[in-house]
Amino acid sequence: MNDDIDVLPRLLEEVKNEFELAYGESEIIRNAFATLEAKQATYKTANEFAIEIGEILSKALGASISADKLPNGKMYYNIAHRLLTDVLGRNHELVSGYASDVQKNLNDKAKIGLKVQAPELNLDRVAGIVNRFSSEENFEDASWLLGEPIVKFTQSIIDDSIRKNAEFHYKAGLQPEIVRTSFFHCCEWCQEVQGNYKYPRVPKDVYRRHQHCRCILDYDPKNGKTQNVWTKKWNSIDKERVERRKLIDVVSVDEREQKRYNRVMKSSGAVYGAWNDRNDPYNKERERHAQEFYESVRNRNKQHEIVKVSNNSGLSQSDVEKIYNHIFINEYDLEDGRKRFDPNYDMAESWRRLSEIGGKNIQPHDLVMLNHELMEHDLMAKGMKYDEAHELTNKTYNYQKAWIAWMKEKGDL
Template identity: 50%
Template sequence: MDKDVVPELLEAIQREFVELYGASEVVKKSFEALKAKKATYETANELAIEVGEILSTALKGSVSSLKLPDGKMYYNIAQRLLTETLGRNYDIISGYAGDVQKLLNDEAKIGLAVQVPAINQDRIDGLINRLSFEKHFDDVAWLFGEPIVNFTQSIVDDSIRKNAEFHAEVGLSPQIVRKEGGKCCVWCSEVVGVYRYPKVPKDVYRRHQRCRCTVDYHPGNGKKQNVHSKRWSDPSKNAKIEARKQIGLPIQAGAKNYFRDESNDDVLPKDFIKAEKHAYITYDRIKNSNQELEKRKIYSNIGKFKEMKDFTKEDVDIAFNHVFNDVHILREGKSLFHPEIDMAESWERLISGKNIQPHDLILLKHERLEHDYMYVKGNMDYDSAHAKTDETYNYGSALVKYLERKNNGKI
């Protein structure tokens, strides 16, 4: 019976990988940047190239025709080797890219869960099949070189695509930037550019062997997002907008308390603009309504949910006032919270009692606890209080689950 060579090969590969990974300055600087909250997708791409090259070196240094039965890379050997080693690269890079996206989401004030792409098993299977096709490993040993690096880089590209596409689905307008890396070939030069969803060519995420182009995505795209909103605004216009926002803050019948920034409408989807206008109208209508009646409706409508049995009328009042009446110190100054599309729909369902969703109930609990973190328990600033509250009542994560069910026709 032939000896199983895979355990020894994996041990040798792992040993060399760990040694090179631990000594890498690129790896060290990448995680230092992450810890300092300065990491970007370009940092992730640099790390991916380094980790890919480290694995390539480890594979080439540990696997040779002399160590393989009959000098051939049999299918079962290739499958076990690449499933393990490329799987480890996937874990490292997808985890790092996920941490980068979390930083970017937090910076842009997007309360959405980070999307993690599935491992590209088709690419792994392609390498396995190609390795096992030839009679002699030496004829395909080159596959342990650049294709390993290319696969590892693609994990970053897949992470960007997964998150950008998700952000587009929920109403944002993601902007993707592809930059040249070194001396570009003709094909790469043609896909270099700045693209905004939905007009993003699929080829922008593709890369050929030895391609060092970078694909980058920042949810803010150089603009600042309004707190409590998915709406982008140009910081240079903040002073003008802030002055307009102060008009009508007190509750007045028919007063306009929320002023929508229309400066970016030329780059936003029409459906999003329509929905956001609805949000602003909804917030104004609720704020100018008979608020005591609206609060009593909410309290009555949530009474049928067992998870709300301990949520009192006073809790409803505090959560409602926190959103519609209290003026907060936000990043751009003193202001009411800005109308947000999904939250407007949540408040409409809570008031009407029709089709109340799990994330609507979480919204009430979130606003109630956030109020305490800001004004009672810890006197926290809004950003800190919001993040702390998300640890217990994460409206964004619950909303994502709702939107996924809705998009899949399950609601």
Template identity: 45%
Template sequence: MDDISIGLLKGIKKSFSSGVEESKAINDLLNKLDDKKADYEDAQKYAIEVGELLSKSFEENIDSASLPNGKMYYNIAKKVVDPELKEGFEKVSDYSTKVQKILNEDAKIGLKVQKPVYNQARSNGIVRRLADAESYDDVSWILKDPVVNFNQSVVDDTIKVNAEAHYKVGMHPKITRKVAGNACDWCMNLAGTYEYPDDVPDEVYHRHRDCRCIVTYNPGNGKAVQDVHSKKWFESEDKVETLGAQNVDYMGMPKKITFNSGDGDMKTVKVYKADGAQNIYIQNYDKQTKSMVAYLDDVINKKNKYGQIDNIIVLNNNRLKGIAAYRHDDNSLFISKELIDPNKFAKIVDPSIFPARSVTDVLDHELGGHKRHWDAVKRYKTDNKIDNLNDAKMQIESPLRKHVVNQMGFDPLYINKTVSLNAERSFYSSKNLNELVADANILIERNELSDSELKRLVKGVINYDGESK
């Protein structure tokens, strides 16, 4: 049998090459680059145009009729899709690194421009998604806007590696996200300028489908200089002259504590111990933070609703990867201070995705759900003498997982309809039940979970009483 991937790849390459050559937008952006007038906004525009042309070339050359049994098998997707994603990567990374070189030269920064690494894992994910579908028609959308996003992420990765290089030599890079078109509330909330690395939330680089928001970086226009004694680089002579002041201890300054969330959940963050609460730490002490601290101290510490929590860290929402987080390794809760304000809560928490409607629901998710879930897994591991925590987790969840999978066999939208879109997304992406358990617990607490068997199984997991199964 002939290898159809050869013909498909040839047709895609021809369409893509012609599209790039004939694109007025591409030519205009390349001319701007040649004139050394291009910036990261131009790089993002270039990435979008390259992504759309690549997506169009896929659409023109691949359909179910051209594939055996109407299915995109893995070997075909690997031979056809991955090489073209790499070609788009090379074009966009070349443009982006040349932009960074222009910016470095303008700022008189004598550092080598860093090139991003091709995101093979993301490409593999696209290939696997295509191959897993029974029909190409069911999943052809993944070669449309996700391809554009893939190319936009190349610009983002260029910004990241160069901002990191500049930060390491003592500079203070600032990353800016700008909205484009009719931006949604989520994108509007992310718009702004952040100082690298502590103030830059991971979501700055994230995009939903059809999102065209722009992430940019400009190292500034002040000459970077080097301290001849420390050999560190700084943005200006003033930075070098005042270096000694960094080691001065000021009377009355709160002690800073650094928490690293691990596993990418959060950045390392400096916080201060809140007055009157031994286990609560804060980023600042404004009105919202004070209200949140008082609430958490009452519900968690005084009323002891969720058991002992070793660390409670109250942060600005833009510092968190999400709304809130529980880390079972060291029994820590991370929570956005803005959630205490109903108006801010409504802007942060999308009701079409999450069942949480109040800060109480958030605690029922993180502590009533995630904490109790992990506490139960640890008890089960000990009681049943299981070596690996993940093995214990899979065993204790087994009846729940079986029920969920069976229900999905009748209705693929079961999780979304019964629990939440958040739980559905988590299950589809990783087959993980954590979000389902946590969101279901919110509904259980509100007496709103419609599936009585699911309620019984969820409670059976989080209320595990020590009996072996």
């Protein structure tokens, strides 16, 4: 339609003027840059900066856009797409730039000579807001999207920056640790997901936020003094242990069996013992095992697998088949494209116990997993997106919470 050609430039100009005025007057913005210049800024500072930027843009949009300024009082797709891609793109530049400067200072302080990784503009998130806007016939029915969703989008840029740099550092041989802190006991869900997580064993929920969530996600590479996985340098304690083993020429039964598994049973999905942060500090074995286990399950007789899990869990075969397809087969529109869910080591272990003949080793959290995946599947089958379905299902069946309780009971956490 032609009306948006005339409307859009005026709206963009008004939003820009409102934003720049508030931006220049913000004490939080001034303090953030002063802290950055003093090389004292952390991701907590960056989070506060992002929230302020998001709130400034939200107020600028609210002050500049109303039904009487739009054709037929509706935010048509063309207007929403061009307007929000522009203003959210500028927010992304501001916030990702600030986050990159924070990460550079942290890298320099830790004596890590790695290039800072800047997250790309998440066009899927922009599209989500645009599509929601244009689906309403009246602007007023969707005007709330100019509020908290704008702040949440802007805050997520910091989370994306943390995730991207932590992943890059992990691949370079460091051991990143992600810390999530609940903001003034935000809610029960945020209380459960807060904690310290060694990368890459970081649950996806750590990066998720609900509306009005102001919890803090933090990452500091510390001093960078960790084992280099590429050159296989060992610290003095590990070297001493290896030399001692060489002298006495003793290899335990467990070690022999583990080597046998690594050499002979790579595609079987079998497990001898349990991988953990002590014997698999870089998560390489767990990642490898999860990939191989998922593939082995897909190669098994599907009906036999479903019958075993049904007998062990008490769920009907039809429900178990839904769960099986949901975990191992179905493809969904996820954050990084249309694909199957990524293999997960802890879920692989749960499925292994559930599918063993007799099911003697099944743990409480294994059953929670089945119920979680079933409810999540049913919600998504009704059209709900994964993030929404996952968050809603967690209120009833929280696999992560049950897994943490089990790990604490074992003394592993």
